[in-house]
Amino acid sequence: MSGSALTVRQRLAAYAGLAKIQISAQTIYRSNYLVSLLGLLFKVYLLKEVWVAAYPHSRATMGHGQQISLSAQIAYSTLASVQYFVFNPWTLSGIPERVRNGQVAVDLARPVRYTAQMTFGQAGVMIAGLPFVIVALPFAILVGGAEAPASAGAGLGYAVSLVPAFLITLLTGSIVGITAFWTLETDGTSIIYRMVAQFFAGALVPLWFMPGWLETLASWLPFQATTYTPIAIYMGKSGSVVSTIGLQCVWVVVLWLILRLLAVRALRRVALQGG
Amino acid sequence: MTGLMAYVGARLEVVDPLGIIHVSELVKDFRRPKRIKGALGGLRTLVTRESVIKRAVDGIDFTVDEGEFLGYLGPNGAGKSTTIKMMTGILQPTSGKIEVAGIVPWRERQRNALNIGVVFGQKSQLWWDLPLRESLQIIGKLYAIDPARHRANVDWFVELLDLDPFFDTPVRQLSLGQRVRGDLAAAMLPEPRILFLDEPTIGLDVVAKERIRGFLSALNREAGTTVVLTTHDLDDVERLCRRIILIDGGKVTYDGDVESLKSRFVQQRRLVVKLAAGVEWRGVGIPGVAESIGDEAVELAFDPAEIQVSELITAVLADHQLTDVAIVEPELENVVHRIYASAGMA
């Protein structure tokens, strides 16, 4: 029957299709991935060298009252670099480009929700990088280092916590992207976002080595939940695994609400003022 | 033709006798920050937040019946695209009413999207990095098209639009004409009741235009799809549209069929006569005939309601020896240019 909206099931199939099509679209960027994987391995290696040089001869130091061994620190920076690589492809969100070139009009003529189209598409872009990382992981461990999870529970907790970590990255990127409706241009914002997000995620320096005030600030921002939190769970340095993951989920909900709110305002703006 | 039969079968719905698109007293204002010129103009523009209002659509009324093929014409900036964007639900009217297949588009944009197909000449709904085949696949998912119908429709479109030679080529490598054909297939795949086309033939060569016209005409004739077409190509209009609406400055200046537009705006016919060698033009001496004398021929403009063609020809022949004589009917192109010119637009 014409005119009746899509069912929830049909919508989910549509969104999954949008993610899938972005995964296949990314295959033409294979060589980009391969080159940037070399960059990743180089970064892992350099960070290892820095930590080896920075650590005292005892090969252990204190961070926020916990003993952090050199090998644990190297394992952290290896895992953090790899994880950050998968979650942060070269485009944060498809929104700015589509707003700038007017393609947004095409998106708005679709029978499914605009923000869902964009976020599922971006999810596809992020997932497309996964196979490359699986290939690169052994090499990363080779040039960096690795440790087994603190316990079987910690390993499981890590795997689970990657899901909200992924969603938080997706949502913060989309929030930056949707500001394009007001500013058109988001290149500057994106650069600042990437710097801030990478630092506060703990992707360069773990939160346990940040001075107290900085760590407090980081813990009030969503970014730590994308990188630091899962790895801290993995290493058994996070406190209660369940409540840590619960907190991540709270961030997912909060960010999702912020994105929805911005999207409603953005589309209202388009409806009133044109694209 | 099995594809066509299947497509038509699905489209046999109850036709609303009261019309499928209703637009009344439709107005759209755009508000833009007022640019202040002079010293620190940019900064003052930001601070004062004064704005200017541009009325793009200014009280438009029309009804479109199901199955009509409507040409929506007007000079650049007339408000055509703005009207189409309101009918697709992207823009919200400032005032007035709009209803498309029983839905107020801006209130229920997603539901409206299931009833309509849209092709913007300058924008593509296809996925740039992927072959056309994959774009049509995902569109099947986006519109929840039944797989069997999807297959049948794709087969039909591949045949009708001759998509086969480039069906597996990434869209970014297609020529403009191929891309627009792909976009038409994408728009019509979900079997929408209404198709909106905003300058779909812009920049296309004659062959590509012809193919697209053939497709549109088949869709409208065989499947009963209602089509609203915006174009600057008046050949498109003469070939396809039974009715046209002319707008200018956001207002409707004409609504009716192509023939009446010609006769209403161009009362004049022209008689073109070529003089035999050595013959001087001496005039016809009939009041109401405007003569313009060229190197090759003499053109006589007259109103057929006042002056008989035979009377005019007789008067010419009485005084001159001719090699050729022809009556020129008005072309839509000339008519529309004349209308734009009289409104000070062209």
Ligand SMILES: Nc1ncnc2c1ncn2[C@@H]1O[C@H](COP(=O)(O)OP(=O)(O)O)[C@@H](O)[C@H]1O
């Ligand atoms: N988003 C917008 N903001 C401000 N003015 C606009 C906007 N879109 C269109 N206009 C103005 O509205 C008028 C009608 O535009 P449009 O509908 O695109 O005309 P057409 O499609 O007939 O060429 C033009 O004067 C145009 O400059």
Ligand SMILES: [Mg+2]
């Ligand atoms: Mg236009």
